[in-house]
Amino acid sequence: MSILGTGALNQGRHTGLQQLEAIAAAANAFLGPNKRYKFIQDEASEEAALVCSCYRLLEQLELSSSVGQLLHETTRTHQETLHSGTGTLVFLAGVWSRVVLECLHKGISIPHIIAGMSKGLDLCVEACRCNAVTVEELVSKTALLKHPSCGYHVSAADGLSTELLLDIGVKQSSQDTIRARNGVTNGVTIRAIKENLSLKHRIKLKHSRHFNSSSTEAEGTRSVETSYQKYSKTFELVQLAEAVSHGCEASMRLVMEASRIQSRYGPGGQRCSVLDVDRLVTCPLPGLSEEHSRVVHGYVVKSCVEQVSVIKHFKERMLKIGLVNGDLTEAYRHIGFNRPKKTTYFSECISTGDSREEEWTDLALGILLNLSVDVLLVSGMVSTQLKNHCLRHNVLVIEHVKVTILNHFATTTGAVPIAYVTQLSTRCVGAGVHVNVLEDYCGTGKAELTLLNIVASGTSLVTAVIASSVHAQLQSLEDQFWSCAYRLHHALGDGKLLPGAGGTELLCTHQLYKYVDRPTTGRETDAARATGPHEQVILRMMAEGWMDYISTLMVNAGQVKGKALAWTCIVQHLKDFKSKSPLGWPDGMVERQGEVLEVYDNMTVKFEAWRRALDLVFLILQTDTEIITGMNESEGQCGDVRFL
Template structure:
């Protein structure tokens, strides 16, 4: 069983551990994601999680496989913010496939070769079945992107009233581009090809197909996109720039208070709240710091000299500590430059914040690097790595601070920082009465934001609701019976591996459907296999498979609930999905190779080691 924690020491232990870890993703797939509580047995504290990454974040990784899985999922999440559940689930499914192959006597070398071939087949499927933006447009002449007015108006009417006219954007004037299928599905500009720019689809229609059950989060993303269009520069052609979006989590309010506001919205403690009130609605001077604001911070690549001894003059009175000297130096510099606001991309020490508060200066840490860049463009400030590098020409102007809401329980204040000029910088304010739920809601917002971001970046999407995976299953099963140039024994191994790899996709599809519709895994898998049987020998596979989830026939009555919970059109991200598949397979093959080397102790090609190797 996939959820079993019993490890058979006679099998490949690494693959079994990967299988067990991947079981955590089973209940988190599909539109109806389930929350989980993780409890620390030592302290008794519990954490609410809603994604695979957050589960792995809160687990102790005591083995190399666990650490490898966590780092792979974390690296994928940092770039894409979505698709981690698919990655982890398929890593487990294909680990099970690899174990089945080993039990059948297939060598790791043949498993790796066949699985790599199977992945190439799946990449071709994605390339051929992707839906371009031209296909998403209702007509070739439709070039205008429009967001419903109801989503454009921010609930934050008491401070800044958002104009009620909806934003418009045309695709004219953009450079021609074409897709280049590579390791990371890079889209590169082509100088030799002169073709019209793909038309922009209806942004609301596109977002609707990328919701994946997160309606409230995607509505916030649409608000952010609309606000960027309204407040952006006139010559901008960007429909949605995720790099100019930030979030602010605000406990103590219902989820209905979530909204999008122009500029940066931050939550300040009691001491900084008093400073914010004194600076409210007055033009401020701003300084921007890349990195931590501390005396010990050194940027990447900086190496302190070794073997240097510091000799103090004992005849002098005891001097201030190094930290105090640094703080005094920085404070004098900031006061001389008349800095009112410091935005820092890294960490800011509590003592630095308190010292700045005493002199009516606001300090905000953990600001995204892209936000620092946008503030620099809007204010004329020049970001520096160290505060000691600040000079008069580095300080920007034209920034204001406004009070949005005060939290009476802990005397904190939520303020928004906005430049006077037009900017696409916006903040999504995430609210909830439950403090433990804030991280889940924030993760969902970023997942929706990056789905829309990569859809616009790829200029194409994949058919969702399991359709892309079903087409992959069909093509993998066809490859099982295709003649291979190698000898018959290798060809039989190849067929077994590809079949088991396809079964991993079937398991994924049925799990997504079961979780989304509230039906059993057996019902879902039975219907999926039945549909696959109906498509054997059919050349019009895409047209048939497109009705798998959205319009199932009467022979699959157990899926009546699926039709009621699924939107008519569901899309997946092209680059995100392919990279999740690749990373999952990389994980499996790396663990497979490590296990084989541990078991044999020598190169696999050694005949002596092969004779003593016993695969169950």
């Protein structure tokens, strides 16, 4: 029977989907806030690695199959782009692989599977997009709950309306209703605020010719906007950061401290409360406890003790800086250089390699000294001879600097990045740099390491020094810091958030069941049978996949002891959900030290992870299908079929 028919298939043929499901199952422990560390050991070399995310797990595994490599490439691309959500991507790739396999086992054709699952995901995305929580709503709600008297009223002596509207930029929906679950109030409405206001604060001046109804409302709205803007400058992202910290409080505190430092050194001396991830750098420091982690203004780099003697000669004066984009060696040629083939230069025949290296070193050192360069930042490696000569002449050379850091120093100091040291001239040298040693880290940890702090005038560059006494844990702590930074960055960029702790997935489950169980007329039923006869079956299995996601999240978070109990709780939540308004939103809440906290996820990250997971499943499904359809079905056996 044809693979595109409706007959039962041999599941053994679709090994790609089975491999994807098996690989994804190994990363289930990384879903949720309580991530468990895993040791990955190489049996050949007996080396081990400590991982705490799906991305690092796939990075350390030897994935010889094409399915594993595709999963790794998909996860790597997502991580490098968004820096968050790889756990969701990998888990859903495994769950939806199982859904496809079950559909194939039921005899559903592949075009119907692709169409049905794509429609199911579109339904979920649309429901989440229409009911997302705006950042303004989150901040104002948190502010009202924690600071009910922070500027949210206007004196009646001003002759203006004192009935303030707090729903600026927030659409009216059932989100504005007071929601309570398990006795915990997690919503504040405009109506409730108005009812709590006393009568004397709700008096409107209607009889004065200067304060008619329309002008009063307009002035009141402008007063609210001014009040809200004034208050929004003071909260400094604290409420938003707490909502997207996802249990990484220590890392988020570092991110918030970095934001505060950046706000003091904004461009042109302007203060701003927006986090700039492009001005963030991390410096992992092994050998010290996590209490030594801190945020420092400027660029912090690890250096050898010998370079400390160079710092003493600077005497806190303004330094000149040079920037080199590439290796600083005699043999280096930039990427666009194409040397003619089969060409021998006369100078190469009469001179040895050692003499050329010495001549180049003398030339490079002479250029640096003639231009009075004090600090040299190089994106690549530096010749050992040149480093030693620069050390003796009190020139600080830092290698392996990221190109983004070079570009930042170019902007703040006026320096011009060059490819070769011979291109260095007066106009390429910048000024206004200070270099000092972080004394707090001298004599601690590894004795041969010293932290240098390079600061340019007016720079908003900030470095997070991440310390850990466990060397294998440094990578995980650094990843946590970047995840927190980018979650806050995406929240500010999107302007909207989705409830976390399974709240978004619960809405997706409800939306799919609601669509399947909707009442239809006879004409709609006939049309559905013609376009997608198995649509209801596919959507129900996708809903069960969302429930599997929520149950795993609940088990990993310690809310329930097993998946059976988790499924019971989910079913009860769905029943409560159906009894509420159709647009009602399940709040994502977690409990920490007796305090109930609302948790939110990034909208863009969620949607992108869902799309990538489903695209990966479809790619492997179609790849397996193309291989299987090449069989000689008259034989009735797999024969010499090769699987990717």
